[in-house]
Amino acid sequence: MILPWLIFIPFIGGLLCWQTERMGPQVPRVIALVTMLLELFLALWLWASGDYHLANAIGNTPHWEMEYRVGWIERFGITFHLALDGLSLIMVTLTGFLGVLAVACSWKEIEKRIGFFHLNLLWIIGGVVGVFLAIDLFLFFFFWEMMLVPMYFLIALWGHSGSKGNSRISAAIKFFIYTQASGLLMLVSILGLVFAHFYQTGVFTFDYAVLRETPLSGPLSYVLMLGFFIAFAVKLPVVPFHGWLPDAHAQAPTAGSVDLAGILLKTAAYGMLRFAIPLFPEASADFAPVAMVLGLIGIFYGAVLAYSQTDIKRLIACSSISHMGFVLIGIYSGTLIALQGVIIQMVAHAFSAAGLFIISGQLYERLKTRDMREMGGLFGRIGTMPGFALAFIVASLGMPGTGNFIGEFLILFGAFEVVPWVVVIASFGLVLAAIYSLVLMHRVYFGAPKGEGALAGLDPREFCMLLLLLFLIVLLGFFPQLVLSVSNTAMTEVQQWFSVSSLMMQ
Amino acid sequence: MNLTTSHLIALLPLLIVGTTVIVVMLGVAWRRHHVASATVTVIGLNLALLSLLAVLNVTPLEVTPLIVVDKYAVLYMALILVASLACSTLAHAYLEGLDDQREEFYMLLLCATMGGLLLVSSQHLASLFIGLELLSVPIYGMAAYTYRDRTSLEAGIKYMVLSAMASAFLLFGMALLYAEAGTLSFSGLSARMSGGELSSAWTLMGVGMMVIGLGFKLSLAPFHLWTPDVYEGAPAPVSAFLATVSKIAVFAVLLRFFMTAPATGDGWLHTVIAIIAFLSMLVGNLLALTQNNLKRLLGYSSIAHLGYLLTVIVASDGLAIETAGIYLITYVATTLGAFGVVTLVSSPYQGPDAGQLYHYRGLFWRRPYLTAVLTLMMLSLAGIPLTAGFIGKFYALAIGVESSLWWLVAGIVIGSALGLYYYLRVMVTLYLHEPGESRRDATANWGQRSGGVMVLLLALAVLVIGIYPQPIISLVRSATLITAG
Numbered sequence: 001m002i003l004p005w006l007i008f009i010p011f012i013g014g015l016l017c018w019q020t021e022r023m024g025p026q027v028p029r030v031i032a033l034v035t036m037l038l039e040l041f042l043a044l045w046l047w048a049s050g051d052y053h054l055a056n057a058i059g060n061t062p063h064w065e066m067e068y069r070v071g072w073i074e075r076f077g078i079t080f081h082l083a084l085d086g087l088s089l090i091m092v093t094l095t096g097f098l099g100v101l102a103v104a105c106s107w108k109e110i111e112k113r114i115g116f117f118h119l120n121l122l123w124i125i126g127g128v129v130g131v132f133l134a135i136d137l138f139l140f141f142f143f144w145e146m147m148l149v150p151m152y153f154l155i156a157l158w159g160h161s162g163s164k165g166n167s168r169i170s171a172a173i174k175f176f177i178y179t180q181a182s183g184l185l186m187l188v189s190i191l192g193l194v195f196a197h198f199y200q201t202g203v204f205t206f207d208y209a210v211l212r213e214t215p216l217s218g219p220l221s222y223v224l225m226l227g228f229f230i231a232f233a234v235k236l237p238v239v240p241f242h243g244w245l246p247d248a249h250a251q252a253p254t255a256g257s258v259d260l261a262g263i264l265l266k267t268a269a270y271g272m273l274r275f276a277i278p279l280f281p282e283a284s285a286d287f288a289p290v291a292m293v294l295g296l297i298g299i300f301y302g303a304v305l306a307y308s309q310t311d312i313k314r315l316i317a318c319s320s321i322s323h324m325g326f327v328l329i330g331i332y333s334g335t336l337i338a339l340q341g342v343i344i345q346m347v348a349h350a351f352s353a354a355g356l357f358i359i360s361g362q363l364y365e366r367l368k369t370r371d372m373r374e375m376g377g378l379f380g381r382i383g384t385m386p387g388f389a390l391a392f393i394v395a396s397l398g399m400p401g402t403g404n405f406i407g408e409f410l411i412l413f414g415a416f417e418v419v420p421w422v423v424v425i426a427s428f429g430l431v432l433a434a435i436y437s438l439v440l441m442h443r444v445y446f447g448a449p450k451g452e453g454a455l456a457g458l459d460p461r462e463f464c465m466l467l468l469l470l471f472l473i474v475l476l477g478f479f480p481q482l483v484l485s486v487s488n489t490a491m492t493e494v495q496q497w498f499s500v501s502s503l504m505m506q
Numbered sequence: 507m508n509l510t511t512s513h514l515i516a517l518l519p520l521l522i523v524g525t526t527v528i529v530v531m532l533g534v535a536w537r538r539h540h541v542a543s544a545t546v547t548v549i550g551l552n553l554a555l556l557s558l559l560a561v562l563n564v565t566p567l568e569v570t571p572l573i574v575v576d577k578y579a580v581l582y583m584a585l586i587l588v589a590s591l592a593c594s595t596l597a598h599a600y601l602e603g604l605d606d607q608r609e610e611f612y613m614l615l616l617c618a619t620m621g622g623l624l625l626v627s628s629q630h631l632a633s634l635f636i637g638l639e640l641l642s643v644p645i646y647g648m649a650a651y652t653y654r655d656r657t658s659l660e661a662g663i664k665y666m667v668l669s670a671m672a673s674a675f676l677l678f679g680m681a682l683l684y685a686e687a688g689t690l691s692f693s694g695l696s697a698r699m700s701g702g703e704l705s706s707a708w709t710l711m712g713v714g715m716m717v718i719g720l721g722f723k724l725s726l727a728p729f730h731l732w733t734p735d736v737y738e739g740a741p742a743p744v745s746a747f748l749a750t751v752s753k754i755a756v757f758a759v760l761l762r763f764f765m766t767a768p769a770t771g772d773g774w775l776h777t778v779i780a781i782i783a784f785l786s787m788l789v790g791n792l793l794a795l796t797q798n799n800l801k802r803l804l805g806y807s808s809i810a811h812l813g814y815l816l817t818v819i820v821a822s823d824g825l826a827i828e829t830a831g832i833y834l835i836t837y838v839a840t841t842l843g844a845f846g847v848v849t850l851v852s853s854p855y856q857g858p859d860a861g862q863l864y865h866y867r868g869l870f871w872r873r874p875y876l877t878a879v880l881t882l883m884m885l886s887l888a889g890i891p892l893t894a895g896f897i898g899k900f901y902a903l904a905i906g907v908e909s910s911l912w913w914l915v916a917g918i919v920i921g922s923a924l925g926l927y928y929y930l931r932v933m934v935t936l937y938l939h940e941p942g943e944s945r946r947d948a949t950a951n952w953g954q955r956s957g958g959v960m961v962l963l964l965a966l967a968v969l970v971i972g973i974y975p976q977p978i979i980s981l982v983r984s985a986t987l988i989t990a991g
């Protein structure tokens with residue numbers, strides 16, 4: 001019964017926030033915080049109580065630690081089917097944690113329509129948790145699309161207007177159209193799969209485990225796989241589909257950026273690991289070279305794009321494109337080590353990007369600008385913030401000792417045995433990452449000061465948030481096994497599906 | 507043939523609505539009273555709705571060669587009656603401010619409803635035509651009801667001229683068909699066609715002209731030009747009526763015609779309809795992109811939605827009837843809700859309706875629940891999960907995939923992406939800061955009035971269908987069509 005509650009708690013909390021706004025501005029904030037803490041606590045409790053490192057479980061049936069299923073739309077065999085394994089647990093915990101951070105970092109930033117803001121924030125979390133838990137394809141799609149609406153409102157109503165006609169509304173609309181239209185392609189693919197199953201067996205079902213067994217002809221499965229891939233590629237984002245990302249990130253409020261970079265992008269990687277590859281292993285193996293080349297392009301293009309930004313949030317957003325390129329390579333290289341690296345990379349990137357976005361939000365609160373040309377020389381003027389910034393930047397460029405290093409290292413190490421040349425080229429991306437990261441550091445905190453006097457330092461709330469993030473990044477850097485052991489079973493399964501099909505092709 | 511009691515029972519809805527027309531008319535002749543007329547109308551429509559329960563006991567039944575009352579007809583009758591109930595409650599709030607004769611409106615509305623009821627149960631081209639005219643002619647009057655406002659008068663005249671032309675096409679088509687087949691009943695035509703006797707150019711031309719005529723009524727591209735103007739000019743409750751009752755009835759009979767008489771042996775007509783569907787999806791959505799008038803925008807969006815729905819006719823098998831039912835129910839609930847909000851904001855009547863988007867700027871901060879309703883309706887029109895529209899879109903895509911109509915599937919995907927843009931624009935307008943200027947607003951106690959209650963119920967229905975559609979699906983699946991009776 002705990003699984004549906006993981007989804008319902010944020011939804012209920014959101015409604016409460018909306019309705020209690022009239023009781024004062026602090027009430028919705030407190031309710032939202034309590035809700036998210038509860039969510040996080042539940043996830044941690046699941047983490048502590050479950051046993052996720054089964055010795056390499058072999059077999060075609062996925063191993064769920066926990067399942068919940070009730071009938072929903074009998075006509076099409078659609079069920080409200082949730083399940084939890086190590087992969088979803090990691091993602092859900094991450095979601096809960098970033099949810100707490102998102103609430104905390106908008107404590108002072110949001111001053112208008114507080115209740116409605118938290119309604120949207122919590123509903124995003126609810127939708128994302130739904131995405132991570134649903135294993136009925138219809139239900140998955142349901143949540144996948146549903147989380148867009150509150151995100152849209154978050155950007156459109158509480159966002160910052162950008163420069164030169166880049167209004168927050170157009171950013172929000174762009175985000176929505178990109179993701180919704182690609183989502184419809186996925187829906188068409190899902191329907192194609194369901195009808196293919198229906199024609200073979202005469203049974204309508206949207207169940208993941210059943211559909212996985214559907215034998216498909218080569219071209220058909222390739223086309224269906226593409227439908228899934230495009231939907232996930234837009235969200236990840238993979239380079240030709242990344243147009244929405246810099247705008248959406250730059251215009252979103254801090255909490256929105258944290259959620260967007262921290263968990264919304266991860267839903268795409270999760271979708272690939274959970275659905276695109278296991279449902280269409282042969283087609284995915286076929287497609288892997290293309291995907292990896294796209295990943296390479298993403299690494300370099302994202303880095304170059306990041307380097308040329310003047311808006312601090314756009315820079316961080318573009319660096320996400322680059323980081324997600326590694327994730328894409330890791331996923332499609334299909335070795336266990338690389339897949340495990342993908343998990344670490346996702347978690348670590350969520351932490352470091354969240355940290356950087358929170359810092360830029362705090363800078364914005366103090367300076368009222370996100371333009372790096374108007375910053376500079378902040379070191380020594382703004383308390384401990386530059387130290388934290390340096391730490392997150394170092395994490396983002398993949399310094400040993402941080403989780404990001406482990407992630408990138410495992411991905412490259414794991415992929416090397418399969419696609420050495422891709423790895424060799426991708427490694428140069430690390431150099432570019434160092435360049436744009438240090439440029440960010442330099443432009444903002446060093447150089448000639450643009451103003452006089454000291455700015456307000458970090459208050460305890462801000463300090464605690466950043467310290468916690470930093471602690472987790474370092475923890476992940478030194479003890480990645482904490483996460484790896486939980487994701488091991490799920491990744492082994494993905495790897496087996498993938499390698500079986502690769503072998504069959506050869 | 508002899509009329510037995512069961513025949514009379516089958517005709518009960520029609521008879522009750524007809525009686526109500528007469529009662530309202532006599533009432534008006536005796537003494538004008540707005541509330542009384544509205545009440546009688548609502549009672550009549552509710553009785554007709556109740557009588558459907560009795561009708562269910564005698565279905566399927568052929569009443570004269572013209573009319574067949576099967577479960578399919580009952581479903582659409584119910585839908586039509588509910589929609590006209592909604593329109594009359596809306597009209598009541600709206601007309602209160604009209605400084606003119608208000609009572610005749612209900613007569614016209616009831617007449618048009620009768621036409622709709624007849625249409626969905628007709629199995630003969632003659633009753634199809636009678637029903638269609640009975641539906642359309644009162645709408646001329648309704649569209650021009652606030653005739654002192656020029657746009658309303660223009661809407662009425664425009665609709666009259668074009669609708670008459672469409673009827674002429676339809677009649678000509680029927681005549682050609684009759685000349686070839688010698689029969690006007692759907693089943694007779696079907697038998698002739700499946701016998702292969704009717705593949706001449708004349709038949710196809712006849713069917714084609716009928717498609718043009720019906721295409722006008724359904725405002726499908728490229729016969730859609732009247733739609734935005736009429737939707738904009740007509741009083742909001744009338745636009746709601748036009749967008750729902752008239753569409754349901756015409757589409758239901760079109761589907762029955764195509765299911766009974768597959769005049770599409772060589773696929774020529776299929777192609778034409780597929781092209782019309784595709785065009786409607788694109789044209790409707792593209793033209794809506796730059797609209798600043800909510801009523802026009804809804805008009806264009808209805809063109810697109812009918813385009814999605816037309817996929818059903820192109821497929822004509824498998825999930826077709828089920829899809830049509832589900833899609834129409836979701837579309838009707840959503841459209842009524844959207845027009846309902848427009849009506850409430852424009853009520854009571856005080857000159858042209860609050861159609862412009864800027865009228866709605868910042869509505870959230872004045873009327874949060876009303877705005878929530880409109881937001882829900884926009885999301886539902888856009889087909890976002892949690893709303894009924896998503897279930898409709900799911901079905902439309904499902905039937906497209908099932909019948910391998912990949913072009914139409916692509917059309918739905920592209921159309922939806924385009925559609926998002928303007929639905930979102932409307933949505934975000936509602937939440938922006940309000941300008942300090944004069945504004946239109948719903949009355950403070952809108953939620954306690956009949957129109958407001960109706961809109962809230964619709965919102966609830968949209969949510970419930972979106973979250974738990976199984977009961978509706980079962981209902982629609984039980985509404986079977988009697989072919990070749």
